[in-house]
Amino acid sequence: MRYPIIIVCSVCLAVFALGSVQPALHQETTDAVxxxxxxxxxxxxxVRDYVQAWQSLSVxxxxxxxxxxxxxxxxxxxxRLAGTIREQAALGIQTRYRDSAHDVRLAFxxxxxxxxQLVDTVDYDVQIVDHERLLTLQHVRAxxxxxxxxxxxxxxxxxxxxxxx
Amino acid sequence: xxxxxxxxxxxxxxxxxxxxLAQNGSLHLPSAVEAGSAFSIQTVGxxxxxxxxxxxxxxxxxxxxxxxxxxxxxxxLRNAGHYTALIVGDSFTGNGTFDVIAANLxxxxxxxxxxxxxxxxxxxxxxGVAYVFDSYQNLILAPAQVLxxxxxxxxxxxxxxxxxHNGVAWTRMNSASKEGAAQFMARAGTVTxxxxxxxxxxxPCTLRITAHPSGQRLVVQTDPVRDCAGNAVPDGTIVTFTxxxxxxxxxxxxxxxxGFAQTELPSHDGARISVATGVVMGNxxxxxx
Numbered sequence: 239m240r241y242p243i244i245i246v247c248s249v250c251l252a253v254f255a256l257g258s259v260q261p262a263l264h265q266e267t268t269d270a271v272x273x274x275x276x277x278x279x280x281x282x283x284x285v286r287d288y289v290q291a292w293q294s295l296s297v298x299x300x301x302x303x304x305x306x307x308x309x310x311x312x313x314x315x316x317x318r319l320a321g322t323i324r325e326q327a328a329l330g331i332q333t334r335y336r337d338s339a340h341d342v343r344l345a346f347x348x349x350x351x352x353x354x355q356l357v358d359t360v361d362y363d364v365q366i367v368d369h370e371r372l373l374t375l376q377h378v379r380a381x382x383x384x385x386x387x388x389x390x391x392x393x394x395x396x397x398x399x400x401x402x403x
Numbered sequence: 404x405x406x407x408x409x410x411x412x413x414x415x416x417x418x419x420x421x422x423x424l425a426q427n428g429s430l431h432l433p434s435a436v437e438a439g440s441a442f443s444i445q446t447v448g449x450x451x452x453x454x455x456x457x458x459x460x461x462x463x464x465x466x467x468x469x470x471x472x473x474x475x476x477x478x479x480l481r482n483a484g485h486y487t488a489l490i491v492g493d494s495f496t497g498n499g500t501f502d503v504i505a506a507n508l509x510x511x512x513x514x515x516x517x518x519x520x521x522x523x524x525x526x527x528x529x530x531g532v533a534y535v536f537d538s539y540q541n542l543i544l545a546p547a548q549v550l551x552x553x554x555x556x557x558x559x560x561x562x563x564x565x566x567x568h569n570g571v572a573w574t575r576m577n578s579a580s581k582e583g584a585a586q587f588m589a590r591a592g593t594v595t596x597x598x599x600x601x602x603x604x605x606x607p608c609t610l611r612i613t614a615h616p617s618g619q620r621l622v623v624q625t626d627p628v629r630d631c632a633g634n635a636v637p638d639g640t641i642v643t644f645t646x647x648x649x650x651x652x653x654x655x656x657x658x659x660x661x662g663f664a665q666t667e668l669p670s671h672d673g674a675r676i677s678v679a680t681g682v683v684m685g686n687x688x689x690x691x692x
Contacts, residue, residue, distance in 0.1 A: 272573065273573055273575070299459065314540055318460055318482060318540075319459060319460075322459060322460060322461055322462055325461065329462065329464045331462055331464060333457055333462070345569055346568070346569070346571055348532045349517070349530035349532065349573060350515065350517040350530055352515060353515070353532065355569060364487055366487070366489055368453075368455070368491075373455070374489050376487055376489075376500070378485065378487065383544065383569055383570065385534070385571075397542060399483050399484060399541060399542050400483070400484040400502070401483075401502075401504075402435060402485075402502045402504060
């Protein structure tokens, strides 16, 4: 009886530690979001890059390395997350965010195609580590609003904010 | 085996109850706090503890005395988001979550107007998108009115009031019938952002030429070239003159200069001279016999 529990716990810990499991993704399909028609390829790219941004966020906040945000964040979102990393580093804190599920809805595609807004109900676990001492593991379900803008390589998150459900 | 399992289960139940007690009893969190406003968190118990407030947008850590109210000053927690609060005391740990929401008073705006230059008289040719933020650069998610106004050229100003949805409002406007710079303004509360839209003449609408002899040659000249709204087409626009005679053909491309295009062509009796610019054909002249 004890072995299965140990195995399950070990798997859970390994998954959390490695963060290698792709989060479940549910996406509301749509062909028009506001003033501009949305191509399927654009929709796919935006959602893919947004979910990747969560991976960057997770690693950057865990390692307190703002440079890891560069690939997926830009502008206000990057500055804000970098500010959090500075605060964490000054306090000796690390946070581990592990997103397990996203329910994404594209909400607005601007007429000139330079910004796209999405609403994501995301499930994630958060761990707080103070001077390498693990303090808590909490499961969170929250609604996030993100605004992404196109860059040379990919869509990057320019704005990122949780909102009450 | 069974008794061991029961003990483990009891331990888990007690631990769960302990956390629930901590969440409900030792940490009284507000359900929501306005970004940048002062607030407090009440704890119960006694002794020293550390209070953490953690979110992707901000992190705070505070040494607290259990049983006392912990106050956060105005401006201390300023970034909107979903936060985890954790209190770690000598004998227990408690946690919970709460939201920090943007203030409803617009303080800044991100206003994108496109294009910066376009032809006159285009229906829905200009678009404006406004994202509205509070004083801490949080997106204001509560609906807010945004007034869009396009003015500064002949004719009345166009204005539209749009409610934001998830912090964003957008509109489309027509370009004016007269060329010139227009002011495209967006206003939310007391915050205003303005962009300049340059409206330029459209394509030539009609084209008419006249010709007169000059020695052995013909001088061919257009009337002033205008778009369909009467605006002078910009200098530099190419006008093509074509002369056909006795099976031959001569073509000359001439840029508009001060609103006209002029050229000299060989004078042949029976020649036909035509003119075109862009997709517009002008009149045709038959010279001589």
